[in-house]
Amino acid sequence: MDEHTPAALASPSGDPAATPSGWRLLEAAFLREWVSLRRYPFNLVSGVLTLLIVFFLLFYGVRLIPGAFQLGQTLSGLVVGFVSWVAMLAAFQGFSEEITRGALEGTLEQQALSPWGLDRVLLAGAVAGNVSNLAVTGIVLLAVMAIARQPLYVPVLDVALMLVLLMVQGAAFGLVMGGLALLYKRVEASFQIWQFLFIGLLIIPWDGSPWVRLIPFTWTHYVLQHVMRHGARVSDMAADVVGAAVVSLVYFLIAWALFRRMDRAARRLARLAHY
Numbered sequence: 001m002d003e004h005t006p007a008a009l010a011s012p013s014g015d016p017a018a019t020p021s022g023w024r025l026l027e028a029a030f031l032r033e034w035v036s037l038r039r040y041p042f043n044l045v046s047g048v049l050t051l052l053i054v055f056f057l058l059f060y061g062v063r064l065i066p067g068a069f070q071l072g073q074t075l076s077g078l079v080v081g082f083v084s085w086v087a088m089l090a091a092f093q094g095f096s097e098e099i100t101r102g103a104l105e106g107t108l109e110q111q112a113l114s115p116w117g118l119d120r121v122l123l124a125g126a127v128a129g130n131v132s133n134l135a136v137t138g139i140v141l142l143a144v145m146a147i148a149r150q151p152l153y154v155p156v157l158d159v160a161l162m163l164v165l166l167m168v169q170g171a172a173f174g175l176v177m178g179g180l181a182l183l184y185k186r187v188e189a190s191f192q193i194w195q196f197l198f199i200g201l202l203i204i205p206w207d208g209s210p211w212v213r214l215i216p217f218t219w220t221h222y223v224l225q226h227v228m229r230h231g232a233r234v235s236d237m238a239a240d241v242v243g244a245a246v247v248s249l250v251y252f253l254i255a256w257a258l259f260r261r262m263d264r265a266a267r268r269l270a271r272l273a274h275y
Contacts (some may be wrong), residue, residue, distance in 0.1 A: 022124075025116050029128035037132060039248050048139060055144045061121040070217050075150050076229045081202050083141045085168055088198050090133035091167035093175025093191070095126050100181040100188060108182065118263060121254075122178070130167050137163055158234040161226040161241070168248040169216050170198075171254035179262030183269075192206065213243060216251055 008232065037044055059078065086199060099122065101107040112118040141159075145152055181187050206222045213219050223240050226232040234241050 022120065023117070025120065025124045026127065029124040032125070033128040033132055045138070048136060048143075049070070051086055051140055052143050052147070055140075056147055058063065058082070059144075059148055074076050074147055074229075076152060077225065079141075079144050079148050079150050079152060080228050081221070082144055083137060084163075084202055084217070084224060085198055086140050087133070087137045087163045087166045087167040088170035088217060089195060090137065091126075091130055091170030092174040092177075092194060092198070096181065096187075096191065098122065098125060098129070099174075099178030100185075102106040112267075119260065126171055126174075130164075130171065133158065133167065134163060145195065152228045153231045155233065159233060160228050161203070161234060162220055162244075165220045165248045166217060166224070166242055168252050169220065172248075173216075173249040175252075175259045179259040182262055182266040184258035214247065216221050216247075219247055 024105075099108070102111065108118060111121045114121055140153070140158075177187055177190070177194070198217070201215060201217045202221055204212065204218050206212060206218065219240065223234070223237055223244055226237060227234065
């Protein structure tokens with residue numbers, strides 16, 4: 001085995017030509033995420049503090065300005081809406097920024113030439129990144145509840161499930177932007193627009209109509225609102241949870257197909273190695 005081959009990726013037989021398993025790829029992705037969090041703690045802490053400052057300004061701005069814009073009709077709705085936005089944005093940025101960074105640094109070709117291929121490497125990195133993002137979102141949730149002095153019902157598994165579904169849909173948008181980054185390299189200017197688009201999607205009124213159910217994030221956010229604000233359990237809203245999960249999966253599969261299509265176009269145009 002070459003001295004530069006990561007231990008997590010080494011073949012059990014010691015044969016560097018043997019294709020490592022997908023579990024080893026996932027193990028390496030989690031190891032990379034853990035090392036990154038340990039090596040750059042300032043980045044993590046500053047990111048959390050930035051989100052809390054944004055919520056602090058939003059919270060006190062809403063209290064000072066009559067009729068001001070909220071991510072919900074009540075203070076509890078504001079808290080749940082903000083946490084939903086954080087989860088969506090984290091998943092979106094995790095995918096899109098990873099691919100954009102690779103496109104700018106010229107490392108995508110190396111990932112594409114790995115035994116797993118570019119798509120599986122990116123997917124493993126997204127899974128590891130979103131697990132840490134889920135933990136960070138939990139910290140943000142507890143912090144904003146304290147800032148707003150608004151206790152909410154937080155059944156851990158139920159809330160985590162709905163946040164994961166929000167992240168799946170956020171990752172779908174990130175995949176599309178990542179595919180565009182493969183072709184055009186610099187697409188960061190549009191990232192700010194997506195932040196406001198996500199807010200707009202969260203404040204769409206829920207009326208249960210079919211077209212509202214198909215809008216990204218809306219159904220999942222509706223279930224999360226009921227769980228945290230009204231004390232419902234996921235088991236009490238099984239039909240809504242299944243529907244939200246199906247919508248999340250469909251959006252992700254559509255985004256995955258678009259990403260694969262843009263990936264093939266980038267390979268055909270020999271743009272993976274360009275940076």
